[in-house]
Amino acid sequence: MRTCSRNSLLGVVGLGIVAAAGCKAERVATPSADAQAAGKLRVTLVSASTGGGAVAAASTGSGWGTLKGRFAFVGDPGTAKPLLADKDTEVCSKAGMKLLDRSLLVDPSSKGLANVVVFARKTTRVKEPLPENPTGASLVFDQKQCEFLSPVFAARVGQPIDVKNSDPIGHNTNVSGSDFNQLIPAGGSTTYVPKAETGMPTMVTCNVHPWMKAYMVFRKDGYVAVTAADGSFTIPDLPAGEPLEFQVWHERSTGPNGALGLDNADLKWTPKGRFQITLEPDQVKDIGTLEVPASAIGT
């Protein structure tokens, strides 16, 4: 990028000037700041006064409810491509076993779409005692035969995660955008305590084996679920009696930052992959099967 190879060709032909114009025009135009507004704003910022904008306290309800649902893929998921695993083949592709791309896992029978992440964006209260772990899976993040065993891994902020390496070879686990990129000796393990919420799930890689890839999502309140193989998910003990907004994410979604945008009017589904819902106390709300069209999933 940032080259003018096109121009070098033209140049040889001798249309230099034209080329130059093209070369200079290449950078996209950028917005210019509004100097006046900036001046005003600066006054607000330097003044110690709390310049308005106090957030209105959200209405709080009482009791707890549970959200259930299921994601189904509509269309032909195609066959998973094999990954290029060319290092440590004696371990990584044992007995000719091929590692497959797991970015789109669809259950053949139920068409269920696995590894969709659903989490509550803002909650006012959390039910005590906090459940041992939100996803129901154990808090072990293991890697075996050059593959992270959990493609999408959710945890609550502050929960110690046992990062293991069950391979006879060394790995490193690199949680992007975090302070964690750690050597994991063969058969060894180390502990990682997430310190901050991730917002959207963040990528986890092993730099020794570039094809190894997984995602982690951390929430303060732990109201997060990852869909199972059949595409179903459950988030228990959600605060009831108040509007909740949920964020939906999938690795291959074409939406912004992987947000899974669906065409679903009654849940007021937005292009940012969010839907709103209010639970009655002790209600187990099942939003049924949500159909994910092939168009929502990138290649």
Added chain:
Amino acid sequence: MSIATTPSTVRHEPAAPAPVPHHGSFLSTYVFSKDHKVIGLQFLFSTLVWFLIGGLLALAVRWQIAWPWSDVPVLGKLFAQEGGQMAPEFYTMLFTMHATVMIFLVIIPILAGAFGNFLIPLMIGADDMAFPTLNMLSYWFMWPAFIAFGASFFVEGGAASSGWTSYPTLSTNVASSPGSGWGQTLWLLGLTFVGVSSMLGSVNYMTTIILMRAPGMTMFRLPMTIWAMFITAVLQAFALPVLTAAGFMQLADRTLGTGFFSPEGNIVNNWMQSTGGGQPLLWQHLFWFYSHPAVYIMILPAMGMVSDILTTFARKPLFGYRPMVYSIAGIAGLGFIVWGHHMFMSGMNPALGITFMVSTMMIALPSAVKTFNWLGTVWGGRIQFTTAMLFALSFVSMFIIGGLSGIFMAATPVDIFIHDTYFIVAHFHYVLFAGTAMGVFAGIYYWFPKMFGRTMNEFWGKVHFFLTFIFMNGTFFTMHILGAVGFPRRLADAYHYETFHHLQPLNAFMTWCAIGMVATQAIFAANFFWSMFFGPLAGRNPWRSNTLEWTAPSPPGHGNFDFQPIVHRGPYEYSVPGVEQDHLMQTDPPNAAAAALAAAH
């Protein structure tokens, strides 16, 4: 007219410019013409355009030296992201291309191409070159070069930026510098085409001068211009192949992955070089084996033209014609064994340095002889201060400076200090601009009537000379003392060195002079084009000069002469005692004049 016409009448009746007879279409007459005069003018115009471009490049260079990193006028827009300041690699590109353009697209083609083409057949009394088609080709082979050099400014990384000497491994390694990418490749291509063009020209000139002289025009009756052109052609014929070969080697290093010029295990810009086993100094030897003779290719023709102009306006025979010829030949001969003096600091065996120092000292000799002879020519003359004469005189005066400053560099121990400083910059600008360019201007003012049938305006010509002369010295003489401080060339910003930071005001002064110098050329341009159409009609021989071209109509038609010129004497028979006119043209029949001559001897 018929042969019977006596040239004396020819001389006085101001003949209307004879129109160039149309042989075939406009295209074949003015564009793809095989007429040496048209080709000469084509060379003249193209090179003058590049002269302008090269000058503007120089201004940009000067701007950076005077006020580094401060906003550049006009160009500033290119560097908006950097707040209008020139990027260092852009600066290196500028001075590289300034030198390249000036040397390969201006000086060499304007001397050999423009004047050589226009003058040789006219001054030896031939109706055209020996190989008209080759001649045409020699011009049209310049165009690929024009395009290559011109286009290289716009490719990724910009034009070549490793200096006009393009020393490896900077030039051979794509990773070493932005300009060493496409730009350098195009540079080499351009260079090759210039070489081909010069080669075609030189073959043509040698043949023409040897075989096509008018009856009676013996070698020692040739005007100095022709002698100079002849020797230059010989120089080119022998030196150029080396450069062309070297150029191809460098091209191969860059594109085919050969390793002529790069040693093993070089790490450039943190890329490990795959090829190796070469030697960077090899390029320097090959390059200077051409480029030192080239230095003389760039000055000898000017010397020749100046000799003719001096004699004409001193109304006096050339002082020491044969010594002048021998010294040119001497320069050419020695020119081939002094290339090493460009490499005293290069890591070449110091013992070699001594031999090259001696030969270099020796080559100063013929130049000295020429200078003394020019002084001898002016002495006792009846000097007419025409614009052409003034430029010719300034050539002599400035060439003295350029020649003497050369001795400093030739002295190896002194060179240790002033090598690659502004002292050398001063030196070659005194030789090439204050020398050759002045000679070129002299030539243009002098032969303009023959080229276009009209004379250039004398008043504005002198204004042009005066301002150029002042600004030129203001710019270049200062460089000497900068060099004495050791101020290095090619530095985008030298003021962060304690040794040099106090030199900024001086550089600012030089830059102002340079700006003035370039602006002054507008006067020349105006005068040139105005006179082309509205200048006073010249007649055949406005300067009352002796050589053959002045017997032809102005401008000469196709085939040059309207009668067969027969040469009776040398070109410098001015103020012959007992002859009523103060000059005897080479074609004047040996009647009364001959008697007078005999009496004089």
Added chain:
Amino acid sequence: MPHASMMRSAMHRHPVTIIAILGLCLLATGCGQTPPAYFRPNMVEATKQRLTPDQEKQVATVLLAMFGTPDEPVCMPETGLDEAKLRLAAGPVRSDIVGRKNGLYREHCAHCHGVTGDALGPTAAFLNPYPRDYRPGVFKFKSTERADKPTHTDLVRLLHNGVPGTSMPSFALLPSAQVEALAEYVKYLSIRGETELTLMRAFFELDDEAQGKLPETREFLVDETLTPIAEKWKAAADAQIQVPPMPADIDLVASIAKGKELFYGDKANCVKCHGVTGLGDGQANDYDDWNKAIVEIGKEISSGSAKARETSTSGMSPDELSEHRAQLAWIEKFGRVLDGDALEPRTIPPRNLRHGIYRGGRRPLDLYYRIHAGINGAPMPAAKGTVPPEEIWHIVNYIRSLPYELDGELGADKPMLAKDRF
């Protein structure tokens, strides 16, 4: 003079022409308006976040209010930056003023790191490795833990020593006051860039009722956005890694032998990337964070455009169609943004340990930091926790011995098993 008369007659008609042409020349050379230097918005992130022009404008405005311009930098007190130092480093260069007091950054740094600190200076594309982009706030060579910011001393030391093996030169010869100023200005650019990133990403987190406009309140802009970033810089000074001293009675030969074991063993596992020869020829096709980001975006675009190509617009509802078109437009724009605002991604080869060139410094201490905390932004992982300190010291000693295993010459590149050399 035969033509004196012509001359005089000519003289009168001339001056007009000549003055006209002179004027033209002056016009060509003299007057050219140069735009002032400006901070270029992070177009890659803006496009990635699908910001609207209004949103881009809002970010630019907020940044202008908080940080000023390259010629007149200002900073909120929360940043803890010294504005006097900033003014020394910022501004245009006035080299015609001897002993001038500004423009340091644009004189020494901007050619590569860019006026914005976005590593897009005119020279950047031709350097290997590329210059550092300050905006993500990620720095490699420091005395603090992986995710922490470098200390002020770290920055000064780096400016002082340069980064051997890269194009980053040493500024040891600058007066220390100027080096201090430059270090401060780098922090300023980094904080500014990180703030910009945070703001641009914040749009996605907005609730729908915000109508895609960031709240321009002190709470949000300063307390929630700027302060956390600035705090990380302030915290760095106390976050230095505590290095247990190398055992005084250490037997170097033994230590080196142990270090070699670790180098090749599964525990430290250095060999995986730095290679059995130590020439950095192991796992070498990975990217650092900066380049990886561009690679990922590249993939996203290509997949997106592929997707768009295969979906047939026939039988699309009008708003589906407009959505489709929008997607295409976005992809096309992203392509152009990458052309102008990103460099061709390059892999990051592991260090060749036999050149004896250590980018982060050659002190044993520096090597300890690298191994202990890894290198932020690069694939190099941290060994802390899994490799105890004394073993890290062994590795350090072994690394330091590697360049000298041949006949004492540096930069030996014959691929020979290091095992067989010792």
Added chain:
Amino acid sequence: MNRLSGIFWSLLFLAVPVLGVATFAIAPAIDVWLPKDVSEHGPAIDGLFYFILALTGVVFIATEVLLFWFLWKYDAANGDRPATYIHGSHTLEVVWTIIPAATLLFLAIYQMNTWADVKMRRPAMAPSVEVVARQFEWRLRYPGRDGTLGTPDDLFLVNDLHVPVDEDFLVQLKSMDVLHSFFLPNLRIKQDAVPGMKIRVWFKATETGQFDIVCAELCGWGHYKMKGRVTVESREDFDQWLESQYARQNATQPEADPSTAVARTE
């Protein structure tokens, strides 16, 4: 009128020698002249410079004044005598060929010794330092305690060359990538660094102080900033400095006081 123009132009040409000499006369006064020399061989070089300057100066003034005089005297408008009709003089030609030839030859032979001293008669000693030039810095390697290069106790530095005063100092000059030139204006030293070649440079500094190292061979876009500094100091200071640098290079603990982290430059 014409005579006036003749006078005007000849005076213009007289201005050349007058202003030329003036420039060289003023230059030293305004400190635009040879920088202070602190090397043993420097005086010889400067001496030669002045000698040639004098020699060429005389020729310069003579020829330029002659030119002026001829222009003044032989202006066509100055009196109405015919131009001298002469084709040259054999004697003169011989004279003004022999004299310059002799002078130049003398010059060449006269300076060979200096050249040999600076570039050919290398002191018999091991390199005091290895300078490896690369884009765009001077990487220095001192042999360390054992006095031999390429051993683990080598001392690595950048751009900051230290030299003991009044001692022969032998530099082993290399280049990692492209041509550079190791230029010490105050020590009258210049030598290109050539990739693939190991070139020795030697000098003896006679005065303490700090001086510039300049790159004098175009080495790429950053050529201008390839700046180094040579510090000439007494043997004691030199050894002390070497020790301190060595200690700093082998630090296994951060400095107690961060402000001492780097050598300060004021």
